[in-house]
Amino acid sequence: MTDDPGDPAAGDDADASPDSPDAADDADADPDSPDADELSLDRFHEALEAEERPVATASEVARRLGTTQATARDALAALVDRGDVDRLDVESDPVVFYPTDWGRLATRERVVAFPDRREIVVDRPTQFTRARLSQFAHLVDTTGTDPGTRGYLYRIRQEDVWAAPFDDADGLISSLRSVLPRRFDHLEEWIRDQWRRAHRFRLYTHEDGYVVLQAASESLMGNVADQHLADDHLRAPISETEAWVNEDAVAGVKRALYDAGYPVEDERDLDVGDPVDVDLTTDLRSYQETWVETFLDARSGVYVGPPGSGKTVAAIATIAAVGGETLILVPSRELAGQWREELLDHSTIDPADIGLYHGGQKEIRPVTIATYQIAGMDRHRALFDSRKWGLICFDECHHVTAPVYSRTAELQSKHRLGLSATPVRETGSEEEIYTLIGRPIGADWDELFEAGFVQEPEVEIRYVPWRDELAQNEYASADGRERRRLAAENPAKIEEIRYLLAAHRDKKALVFIEFLDQGEAIADALGVPFISGETPHYERAELFRRFREEGDEPSADADRDDVDTLVVSRVGDEGIDLPNAELAIVASGLGGSRRQGSQRAGRTMRPTGSALVYVLATRGSSEEEFAQRQMRHLARKGIRVRETNVAE
Ligand SMILES: Nc1ncnc2c1ncn2[C@@H]1O[C@H](COP(=O)(O)OP(=O)(O)OP(=O)(O)O)[C@@H](O)[C@H]1O
Numbered sequence: 001m002t003d004d005p006g007d008p009a010a011g012d013d014a015d016a017s018p019d020s021p022d023a024a025d026d027a028d029a030d031p032d033s034p035d036a037d038e039l040s041l042d043r044f045h046e047a048l049e050a051e052e053r054p055v056a057t058a059s060e061v062a063r064r065l066g067t068t069q070a071t072a073r074d075a076l077a078a079l080v081d082r083g084d085v086d087r088l089d090v091e092s093d094p095v096v097f098y099p100t101d102w103g104r105l106a107t108r109e110r111v112v113a114f115p116d117r118r119e120i121v122v123d124r125p126t127q128f129t130r131a132r133l134s135q136f137a138h139l140v141d142t143t144g145t146d147p148g149t150r151g152y153l154y155r156i157r158q159e160d161v162w163a164a165p166f167d168d169a170d171g172l173i174s175s176l177r178s179v180l181p182r183r184f185d186h187l188e189e190w191i192r193d194q195w196r197r198a199h200r201f202r203l204y205t206h207e208d209g210y211v212v213l214q215a216a217s218e219s220l221m222g223n224v225a226d227q228h229l230a231d232d233h234l235r236a237p238i239s240e241t242e243a244w245v246n247e248d249a250v251a252g253v254k255r256a257l258y259d260a261g262y263p264v265e266d267e268r269d270l271d272v273g274d275p276v277d278v279d280l281t282t283d284l285r286s287y288q289e290t291w292v293e294t295f296l297d298a299r300s301g302v303y304v305g306p307p308g309s310g311k312t313v314a315a316i317a318t319i320a321a322v323g324g325e326t327l328i329l330v331p332s333r334e335l336a337g338q339w340r341e342e343l344l345d346h347s348t349i350d351p352a353d354i355g356l357y358h359g360g361q362k363e364i365r366p367v368t369i370a371t372y373q374i375a376g377m378d379r380h381r382a383l384f385d386s387r388k389w390g391l392i393c394f395d396e397c398h399h400v401t402a403p404v405y406s407r408t409a410e411l412q413s414k415h416r417l418g419l420s421a422t423p424v425r426e427t428g429s430e431e432e433i434y435t436l437i438g439r440p441i442g443a444d445w446d447e448l449f450e451a452g453f454v455q456e457p458e459v460e461i462r463y464v465p466w467r468d469e470l471a472q473n474e475y476a477s478a479d480g481r482e483r484r485r486l487a488a489e490n491p492a493k494i495e496e497i498r499y500l501l502a503a504h505r506d507k508k509a510l511v512f513i514e515f516l517d518q519g520e521a522i523a524d525a526l527g528v529p530f531i532s533g534e535t536p537h538y539e540r541a542e543l544f545r546r547f548r549e550e551g552d553e554p555s556a557d558a559d560r561d562d563v564d565t566l567v568v569s570r571v572g573d574e575g576i577d578l579p580n581a582e583l584a585i586v587a588s589g590l591g592g593s594r595r596q597g598s599q600r601a602g603r604t605m606r607p608t609g610s611a612l613v614y615v616l617a618t619r620g621s622s623e624e625e626f627a628q629r630q631m632r633h634l635a636r637k638g639i640r641v642r643e644t645n646v647a648e
Pocket of ligand 1: 284308309
């Protein structure tokens, strides 16, 4: 539809319609329908769908049903009475309503589509639905912690369609229809349009050896390519739809057309260099096999999986399968050494075939492991030019820096593989990764945790009630910073900390607080040291030393001077290195940034030991929301978050 090359921004327009008013078109709300007194649950669902929100106010429902607000309110009240709908009073906002069974434990899957936003919300999705959705949409968020009741929010972006693993748009559309409750014509049209865009340009190798850019039509070549490519990208036209690409401009061409909304299919013939004889000696897990197969089909891609999920082993399998010369790029010299060990552990590679290329050692071998730093330097250009790489592997690929990007982008390599533990879309360099390496290939993180392939760090939010009405009233009548302080210092938290420490008697624990008074109160109540900005440096260092000291039973021996629990204020928060902390209790500080939230949690989540993080949030205060937001962020990183209500 918007294939019109005269309007290269057409795709962007299509993309810029999240708030378009035609949302109402998707509502089947019929203004001539009987009274809204008879509002059925189904009609309420339709109103929600039309609103594109999971909850709605009475006036929104009224608008959708074409009645007055009072009538809608009464009708909603009737649904509430029947138990079909729940209401939620949000402080200072109008009351919102949502279907009761959304909050209830049930086994039924429910898929709700918000076509204009191109979002799909699925409650309790089946594995089938999740597998289907992951082909053409990406997971934005999950709510709840129990996989059986969890809600999933998916969004379909341009690049999801561009990278969807189907032979044609029909395949993609039929997969979409298999999960959605009904057809959405607009959405399907948009998907078809995106699909077409991704199949308009291709690069191939001419029989005389040079690279050709081919457009699907003369006008595409004339308008899109001419407008978006730089003068030095193309050498000469070959025909109305084809042009000879400058040898060192291939990456530039791909990038420019991607930016213009026309990703290029790369069908060049590329060499794999000399054969490398490597066999894998470890049996792959089935998800690793899928990764490798998917990669080999596409010849490019990024394995995305949580730390320890076996990306390196899958990469070694890929090296063996490609069987050509391989360049592995890593962020540090230590990692280069580790890679060498892993190659030797998991394959039959001859140690003489592995070369390390970094500040200390400069060997180029059939399998060469180099640091990104060296790879970005001009004077090491020989590293790249001396071989015909069959495979380039970018470990921790979100570390790829601009100079490396431009250097390696020019490199001819038949296969490009990235490895990342950070979902690619969170790296901020998604486009680079996509154009330089390829699309994400990943397993369902939940499944990896559930199957026990990956050790699961645990974060638990504990909602702590107010100790009494007095405290609660004080909070209600305060405002601003004072309010936040009262929620932070909720005295009931002290008992909760005492309980948690007792429950994990044998663990080294850190308690993080934001306000000094609270730190002192907790330290006093528990009889443990408190480290704040006022603690002299030597004293601080000494306490940290004693905390690091290990004993088999830390609290059993009164003669030893090791410390098992420390209360730490924000100063102690960044840059302290206490690798033996096994338990972290975040007692306050929830107003902080998202970064801080992950840092606190991250501190105890070392590869060794199973650290637990508890976040205490005062129930019914703004801490509740903060905790949820921060934890959602962690959850998206594959960290399992649990929520518990502390009994009053
Ligand atoms: N198929 C397999 N069979 C047995 N062990 C495996 C397999 N795959 C991976 N492992 C083991 O699991 C551990 C983690 O694997 P690997 O180093 O490949 O993970 P990773 O995802 O690269 O981790 P990180 O992100 O921390 O680098 C290693 O000890 C590895 O030997």
